[in-house]
Amino acid sequence: MNGNGLISSIRRRLNTEEQLRINNPSPFEYLHRHMDDVLGDGGILKEVVQPGQGPPVPQNASVLMHYSGFLEYSDRPFETTTNLKHPRMMKLGRDVTLAGLEMGLLTMQKGEFSRFLLQPQYAYGELGCPPFIPAAAVVLYEVQILDFLDSGQVDDFMALSLEEQNTVPLSTLLEVVHTLRSFGNRCFKQSRYDNAKDRYKQALMLLGNREAQSSAEKERIKTALLPVYLNLSLTELRLDSPHKALKYGNKALEIDSANTKALFRCGQVRQGFCLFAFSDKNSQRALRA
Template sequence: MQSTRQGLKKLSSFGLCGPTLPLKDGLDMRKIEEGTELEFMTDHLEDELKDMQIESNKIYFEGVDKFSYLFDQDSDDEAEGNSSLSWFERIGLKMRNLTQDGGVRKMIKKEGIGSVVPANCKIRAHYNGYLEDLDEPFDSSRLRNKELQVTLGKSEIVLGLDIGIASMRKEEVARFLIQPSYGYGRMGCPPRIPGNATILFEVELLGFTDSALLDDYQELSEEEKRGLPFQSILEVAKLHNVEGNDFYKRQQYGKATRKYMSTINTLESVTLQNEEQERDVVHICIKAYLNMALCHLKAAHFGKAIAAGKKVLQWEVEHPKALYICGKALHHLGEFKSARTYLMRANATMPSSRDVLKELQILDHDETRWLAAERDMCKKMFERN
């Protein structure tokens, strides 16, 4: 029995370190008791594992002290006369109420940009959660190195945190002091959180998208999707593109590419009524294919980068960025002559671009070295004869 528990513990610990993977064969308790390694199916998760590897390469505790009140508690004293107050009481002096009864209070540590989070949005955030009598977080997305991703208004997080995040702007960092009635209540969440506990969350809002619109769209049949108004389909496509941009910024190129492809697939269901609608669709498709090409270039998928770039060139023959991406990808493949053709076209349409000029210089250097190496190899071959 003891060996069974150890085997199950081993199995559960695997889940904490990576994605949930399906077993190749059925679960055999005898193998678990004997400590036999379990075989998982991993081929279909290649992109997901690559994306996770990028995240895991970051410093595990990166940013934990970036906005922790434990590291600046002295600065939270309103005055020397407040030294008898508890940490939470001192912090609360600088906060404003988000609810009429003062159950959720807020203090901004770093101003955000843009508009406040709209209702029912899907958000991405990092957070640390504290109890007053502990010197470390009782919960932290940063310690787990995994962002919080929830839809507001769906009871996916405690009410006080939901209310707090709904008051934030993108890139804002804020603290929320949450009373038990808006937190874990009279019962708490044993063993980590006692009953009637006041909690403090420090949150950094990374981004958000209109989840309600995307969720509603996904529930429609193909026939219902085709019957939607043009502007509704256009908004859905734009949201996919925004999500792709977020993944790109986080260097998760596989996920970003799939979102850009969703943008394009969404627009395939549109029945165009006039030239203006056609221009709007082409404009978004160009963005999506260009972003896909950049993702493939960053991921060293040079053939795919060229294919995506050429899609853009079908609409705009001299699109400078598409020409640049194709030229750079061809350079990596050793196709120097073709690479130069694309880069020279890019330089003609965008002569002030330092990136294009730099790539041409690198191409000259690499081609010269390659030709010299080829001549040297031929010379040695003839000398042997």
């Protein structure tokens, strides 16, 4: 067989193998056909399985999600959160460090379930992550966004000095406080009471540091303080700190002496822990409530 005949034979064999590959694609090749190119370079491919609603995940957000990572031909994930009843909030750029996954998350909405096929340069690189991720591995992530909070504003505000914080509009401070409370509430629902307490205490500190410029501002600050005191009171109760729970309940009553939640909370503390040594006016009212 002359040289040209050998080359023709090799070409025919390659064409046959290519046709077989097209007709019998690997799992990732099959997925590839049904996915959208996020960046335009083929490095991050996305398939929306279940659409979400609302705006996409913002930069620097903290995301509550379930996710699982797979290698090709593997039925079991090399990492997953689906076995957790309460996955933790993950901060983009800090807790989520895989470039492709982070970029993919920025395309998602609340409630969305999507798949992402990541090339090595957007995943674990040419070296992989032995012993679980081989070198130059393409990986698949399945992600469901449960919720997210825009924590970038909180980070920026907390980086300011006390003097700078007092020059920021009160409306911005109240937005930051609302986000911190939302973080705390999420932790509370997951029974992570220490984490919830930290968030509420941050909100309390920011409100306490604010220098009110008018009586109207002072009232808005008091209004914002009330739910924080109530949150702290219930959290301290869950942490078996009845004295602190009563303290924050009384703080709430100083703002609104008829507040039903505060009266009930103080009553819970006194009746549940038998703290009858307290004799202040608000505690007496709470006991009778």
